[in-house]
Amino acid sequence: MRDLYQRLRLDPEADDAEIAAAIEACEHTALKADAAAVLQAEWRRAEYDALHDTLSDIGRLRARLGLTHAPYWRVGPADDFSLPPGPPGSRFEEWMQRLNHAARLHNRWRRLRGPWLLAALWLATLGGGVALGYYLL
Template identity: 80%
Template sequence: MRDLYQRLRLAPGADDAQIAAAIAACEHTALKADADAVLQTEWRRAEYDALHDTLADIGRLRARLGLTHAPYWRAGPADDFSLPPGPPGSRLEALMGRLEHAARRYNRWRRLHAPWLIAGLVALALGAGVMLGRWMP
C-alpha cells in the first residue's frame, strides 16, 4: 500500500485545503487519482488514516528490530511504511544473541542428556520387570 501522505509530502494531520493543493500539484496521474479518491472523501480518509496509523506502527517496530524488506522491494509501493533498520547495537543484535545462546544450550542438552535419558528409561523398565517377576508367583 502506498503512503499517500508521504508521496504527496503532507503530514497525516493536513487539512482539506492542503490536501487539495498537494493533489493539484502532483504530476503522477495514478497517485493523483488514488489520493483524490481516498483523501477527498471523508469516510475513506477516516478508514485510510486508521490503516495508516497501524502500518506506520508496524514499520517502526520492524525498524527497531532491524527488519527490512528484501532488496527487490525497495523503492516500491510496498516499502512506503518500512524504515531503515535501527542503529548498530539495536535490539535485533541482542535478540539474535539470546536466540543463538538458547539454541546452543538446547543442542548441548540434547546431545548429552538424550542417550542417558533413553538408557535410564530402559534400565527402569528392566528393573520394574525384574521386581514384578519376583512378586508374581
C-alpha cells in the same frame, strides 16, 4: 499500499485545503487520482488514516527489529512504510544472541540426554535389584 501522505509530502494532520493544494500540484496522474479518491472523501480518509497508523506502527516495529524489505522490493509502494533498520546493537541483535544461546543449550541437552538417560535407567535398575536382593535375604 502507497503512503499518500509521504508521496504528496503532506502531514497526516493536514487540513482539506492543504490536501487539495498538494493533489493539484501532483504531476503523477495515477497518484493524483488515488489521492483525490481517498483523501477528499471524509469517510474514506478516516478508514485510510486508521490503516495508515497501523502500517506506520508495523514499519517502526520492523525497523527496531532490524527487518527490511528485500532489495527487489525497494523503491515501490511496498516500501512506503519501511524505515531504515535500527542502529547496530539494537534490541534485535540482543534478541538474536539470546535466541542463539538458547538454541545451543537446547541442542547440547538433546545430544547428551540419550546417554545420560540410559545410564540413569541402568543405575536405577541395578539399585532396585540390589535393594530387592537385600530385602529377600
